[in-house]
Amino acid sequence: MTTQPHSTSAPAGPRRMIAVSSGKGGVGKSTVTVNLAVAMARAGLRVGIVDADIYGPSIPGMLGIPGNAPPAMGPDRRVIPSEAHGVRVISMAMLTDDDQPSILRGPMVTKYLRMFVSQVAWGELDVLLLDLPPGTGDIQLTLAQSFPLTGAVVVSTPQDVSLKIARRGLRMMEQVQVPILGVIENMSGFTCPSCGEVSHIFHQGGGAAIATELGVPFLGKVPLDPAIVDSGDEGIPLIVGHPDSAAAQAYCRIAAALAGGPAETGGVALPFDWTVATGIGKPAPVPATGGAQDIPCAMDIDAAGLEILWVDGESRIIPARDLRIACPCAACRDEVTGARLLDPEMVSLAVAPTRIWSVGNYAIGMAFSDGHASGIYTFKTLRQMQGAETEDV
Numbered sequence: 001m002t003t004q005p006h007s008t009s010a011p012a013g014p015r016r017m018i019a020v021s022s023g024k025g026g027v028g029k030s031t032v033t034v035n036l037a038v039a040m041a042r043a044g045l046r047v048g049i050v051d052a053d054i055y056g057p058s059i060p061g062m063l064g065i066p067g068n069a070p071p072a073m074g075p076d077r078r079v080i081p082s083e084a085h086g087v088r089v090i091s092m093a094m095l096t097d098d099d100q101p102s103i104l105r106g107p108m109v110t111k112y113l114r115m116f117v118s119q120v121a122w123g124e125l126d127v128l129l130l131d132l133p134p135g136t137g138d139i140q141l142t143l144a145q146s147f148p149l150t151g152a153v154v155v156s157t158p159q160d161v162s163l164k165i166a167r168r169g170l171r172m173m174e175q176v177q178v179p180i181l182g183v184i185e186n187m188s189g190f191t192c193p194s195c196g197e198v199s200h201i202f203h204q205g206g207g208a209a210i211a212t213e214l215g216v217p218f219l220g221k222v223p224l225d226p227a228i229v230d231s232g233d234e235g236i237p238l239i240v241g242h243p244d245s246a247a248a249q250a251y252c253r254i255a256a257a258l259a260g261g262p263a264e265t266g267g268v269a270l271p272f273d274w275t276v277a278t279g280i281g282k283p284a285p286v287p288a289t290g291g292a293q294d295i296p297c298a299m300d301i302d303a304a305g306l307e308i309l310w311v312d313g314e315s316r317i318i319p320a321r322d323l324r325i326a327c328p329c330a331a332c333r334d335e336v337t338g339a340r341l342l343d344p345e346m347v348s349l350a351v352a353p354t355r356i357w358s359v360g361n362y363a364i365g366m367a368f369s370d371g372h373a374s375g376i377y378t379f380k381t382l383r384q385m386q387g388a389e390t391e392d393v
């Protein structure tokens, strides 16, 4: 285990940011995250893990990194991640005393995690894995919305109840338009400690059934293997200590599928924060490569309004005033009925966006010249607005 400084210049952002989630605790999500990360590092990728399981951070221990060692600071006051088995790691466990459970409210958790992603000197990364806290509550939803995730993986065990909960997790990710990269069935079958053969003493196949039912990929099964428990306790991942085991080989296959899977969206690079007057932060246009999704490939603003080119090649202008009038925030729309609360007559004919920023990978936020800045416009909504008649108000 070493602690090495990485480039402290502003990060370009990881090529892929993948959330590892589970509907409930104890299904092996952190173990899966660690072994996938080490498998990817061994395949030559530059890999980082954000231990976002802020209430029960276990990643450093599984990689043999002392939990209570505070991380070093770089010259630009950015935190330098720890590194073990070729994987860079940042975790709440490094910032709090092991004996003091972190009692943090939701907004604080999101603040810390944003910091973990953007204020850490990660250097160049091919893949950043986020080990999410278990469950499908507000924290998970906020996290899924806060980062430009390439997609999410859902870990489940074969038991019925666990699969039902996994289904809820999948639906949650769908709601915030985070692509599901697939389902992993953990503890599926038992690996005999003496002969290494896998026998299916419990249910199996539920993960594949859910994946089929919801139309998402099934990434594979990891058998129940007593060596995994010892590996976690000793800080030597199974991939390193028992590379020939059936479970280690399953991790390697899943890692290969995730590292090279068809998850790139093909749209503009995210995140961005564009100040319209200076053009600073404006997302660089990329070619529209085809596809049916609501993914922007280029954005422009002129006197006529906001023009968006979509991945399927469609492009149209939404007048700036229409955007302001359509603001979906709670002050401008009734949250229950959706009725407009904003009087269009109060909106100046000259209103225009002054700043546009990406929200997760499904929406943009917009600040207007009248000072209003709380609306979040999903790509889907913008696409529908482009198709609708201009409001005659």
Ligand SMILES: Nc1ncnc2c1ncn2[C@@H]1O[C@H](COP(=O)(O)OP(=O)(O)OP(=O)(O)O)[C@@H](O)[C@H]1O
Pocket (backbone or CB within 6 Å): 022, 024, 025, 026, 027, 028, 029, 030, 031, 032, 053, 056, 058, 133, 134, 186, 187, 188, 222, 223, 224, 225, 226, 228, 229, 230, 232, 247
């Ligand atoms: N395939 C497996 N075979 C045997 N034991 C496993 C397997 N996967 C995980 N475990 C063990 O199950 C326990 C829980 O695993 P882990 O901490 O990774 O779960 P988790 O879903 O991240 O839990 P939480 O989110 O509550 O921290 C650990 O002791 C781990 O070693």
